Amino acid sequence: MALDILIGVQWGDEGKGRFVDLLSQQMDYVARFAGGDNAGHTIHIGERVFKLHLLPSGMIDPRPISVLGAGMVINPVVLLKEMEFLRESGIPVNPSRLLISHRAHLVTPGHRLLDQLNEARRGAQKIGTTGRGIGPAYVDKVNRSGILFNDLLIPDRLIDKLTMHMEEVNQRVRDVVGFETIPVDQVIDDYTAMAEILRPYIADVGEVLRQALSRGKRILAEGAQGALLDIDHGGYPFVTSSSCLAPNALLSLGVGMPKDVRVIGVFKAFQTRVGEGDFPTEVFDETTAILRGDGSKPWDEFGTTTGRPRRVGWLDGVLLRQMAALNGVSVLGLTKLDVLSGLPVVKMCTAYGGQKVLDPLLVQGQVEPTYQDFPGWEGDLQSVRKWLDLPSNARHYVEAIEAFMDIPIRWVSVGPERQQVIYRDEDDR
Ligand code: IMP
DSSP, X not given: OOEEEEEESSSSOSSHHHHHHHHHTTOSEEEEOSBOTTOOEEEEETTEEEEESSSOGGGGSSSSEEEEOTTBEEOHHHHHHHHHHHHHTTOOOSTTTEEEETTOEEOOHHHHHHHHHHHHHHGGGOOOOOSSSHHHHHHHHHTTOOOBGGGGGSHHHHHHHHHHHHHHHHHHHTTSTTOOOOOHHHHHHHHHHHHHHHGGGEEOHHHHHHHHHXXXXXXXXXXXXXXXXXXXXXXXXXXXXXXXXXXXXXXXXXXXXXXXXXXXXXXXXXXEEOSSSOOTTBOXXXXXXXXXXXXXXXXXXXXXXXXXXXEEXXXXXXXXXXXXXXXXXXXXXXXXXXXXXXXXXXXXXXXXXXXXXXXXXXXXXXXXXXXEEEEOOOSOOTTOOSGGGSOHHHHHHHHHHHHHHTSOEEEEEOSSBTTOEEESSGGGO
């Protein structure tokens, strides 16, 4: 495909990074299109674990050029730290390998402060944000007072905009107990210095990507967060502030409407969530510890960005179907099948009982999941590489999801390592 768009179809943390890592070996460009450093992508290569928040996971691969799209909000402090971290790990980072859209927006220390202030004000109604300033940065964007990467190229404009923005932030926090104002001069000095370093990376990435497509190059658009956190179609207000759905890749990256597009939906064999909000299939019994892990392994269910234990539950087929439809998913990748080993029974929610509702994501606690039960299986799946080597009950579970979704599951991952994947279609190798 000319353009592959890879998105998570749950509440984020589906294990997208590992598929990006697999696919990026065939790509010319890998581009992030939404969100900011609220995302956390973990890639395991041998003994090495890469945790990235802003840079596309494809950056680990030497071949593709990495791109940050216009629809993103980017904290330059975090970005520079990640660039440095990769350099220290022996991965070259330079303007021929990384392009940042001149239309992406900047996240400032003011946005972070407002994120924390807003959450404190919400009290019991808090969203459980990552505290990275994402919501306030998008508010400024929509309010037409945001600061663009393009402004980093024009020093006077950058100083004017930063001054106005930081003065407004300081005015809001001045009399709030527990919050302190931020020295405006310090922010201006820091951002002016970072502008100099980042300047060579700033580009009209839409133009670059359109030209690349016309020359037959391949692009992978790498989603962040998950479809259920989408600002328009997720469980509002317990969502993130950007559009995480596949069609937003076209808008954010400025590639028009390419003909040759494939949408890859990634999901876990069970459901997880960080932060507040509805979770119809959440479990609170002894299954919780099995699904979450105890935190001793890097792939256990603890937030990459915040370290919070993730809430866990059974696979929700109702939401999965809805999100696959909204994203136009063509093929699916399933992760973490190995985690379910040893459970006597595995469940998938196939319908919501109770009162019929217009939108199951906006009912706040009123749906009752109806489950289909599947017999469990034993054994460590992490060394399995061939479909037929999986226990028959595990295969049966995967096939049942596939039949329920009516979308092929092309990859099944059974461990965090690059090679711990079962390819169901040899063409994908
Ligand atoms: P925000 O994006 O920091 O404003 O947080 C809004 C909601 O989205 C919170 O419930 C976060 O926990 C959740 N969230 C944001 N980014 C991610 C992610 O990458 N994975 C999982 N949850 C996320």
